[in-house]
Amino acid sequence: MPTERTSAGDPAQTLRLLWRAAEDPATPPAPRRGPRRALSVDAVLAAATALADAEGLEAVTIRRVAQELGVVPMSLYTYVPGKAELLDLMMDAAYDAMPRPDTAGEPWRARVKAIAEENRALFEVHPWAAEVSTARPPLGPGLMAKYEHELTAFEDTGLGDVETDDCLTHLLGFVQGWARSAADTRAAQAESAMSDRQWWQANAPLLEKVFDAEKYPNAVRVGSAAGEAHGAAYDADHAYEFGLERVLDSFEALIAGRRRTR
Amino acid sequence: MPTERTSAGDPAQTLRLLWRAAEDPATPPAPRRGPRRALSVDAVLAAATALADAEGLEAVTIRRVAQELGVVPMSLYTYVPGKAELLDLMMDAAYDAMPRPDTAGEPWRARVKAIAEENRALFEVHPWAAEVSTARPPLGPGLMAKYEHELTAFEDTGLGDVETDDCLTHLLGFVQGWARSAADTRAAQAESAMSDRQWWQANAPLLEKVFDAEKYPNAVRVGSAAGEAHGAAYDADHAYEFGLERVLDSFEALIAGRRRTR
DNA sequence: CTTAATACTGTGCGGCGTACAGTGTACAAG
């Protein structure tokens, strides 16, 4: 599995699990034979998420989650069909838990910016979520509530439904891409036990021989200027702020264009 | 290894390998004792890249590359210190092989758009490259040539060095993020043997119960509008064109602002 | 009490990167 991906499991089972809390209360669960269940889907989900938060997504193995729950690995398969479905549950639960402050009345730019901030916060609380591809999203209550909420930020912009979806996709793509870069930078630092600054300094002697200012004049000039400006080759906070302003500016141009031709 | 990452190996060894072709010709390689080398770094690199192109990055294992070369796995370690260093070589070689057409004389927007297209082409030739995090880039001749080339697209925009680097980072982040989404969508289709359209249709009966237009009015309306417009929930080509125009528009606004305050 | 459904457990498969300890080869020194 090169990249973790949602909706990689059996769709029917996944949907049943995702919407398990919304089951018809008129049909109480039939009494089951066999031993009492020692755990629950939510317990497995909580343990897996806690593990991912603390040690990253690669620590979330069936064996390890079972260990956290004091249970033998294969037991988990009575709660969850497999690892793919567990990941869907984790993502949808994370979406569901996101705060959705009401920004009605504020101008669209502030509302859209708030959406970006909420997603940034998601990736700060659950850094592992940034690594998960949601090309096919987990179609659970969390995603639906999130999508519904985020769309309202584009109300009264004059954009059509399709353009609104395009803009939201673009915005969320930016935030997730940024979160991945930021997480990768942190991970590289942790693994090499070297900060970005230290790493560049450690490599400096070797690089000097190779970063020929005659051969690469722009690269050497711009690279060192950027490095000095941020104190590192890549400053995540700066990249976020710069990128978000660019995204918002581009929406502004789009909205202005639509209003003009309306 | 959750995400593949460049520059995860020993920096000194990595740099020596990356710049191996640029070694001082005044010091010819000392004659070596022992058996003649059956392969070469470039042969290993070529085999690994061919494998990644054909079967994806997760097919690139030491065992498998060795098998392709008709050699036992451990032999590769005499050419390359480990898998991390091999990945750096692959990325830098891919950068090095990118065409760098001269767009001097064209307006900046066309030049910057060409940079995006070149990177899109990179990810089409080597889809695996999109999965690789370059938070710490492979500091080889390929990256240097690419960076130098890409910076020239921003000449005469009036942007400062730091802003130019910010813009380039933002642009490349967009293209790579898009390439990942596109690749993930393709991978999901291949793995489930279901197109996006088929997948949504297969899930439709279950989704109808759950996509409550009263509870999620905007989501249901916008989601179905977007789905109908593109014939799928996610249309990669459309997302690329829409996103690229947004990125270029935002650069236009930034450049106009800088010119005004200059 | 018997039957059957369910929960849980133990073992095993084929894969991964690579540490480590060999073995065989070819050049340099004597």
Place this chain on the structure above:
DNA sequence: CTTGTACACTGTACGCCGCACAGTATTAAG
């Protein structure tokens, strides 16, 4: 021409992974 040594190359082994499968224990239904 012999010997020492640097080097290329090989085989084995370790601890991980998801999970298929077969078996056992527990409970409720008939």
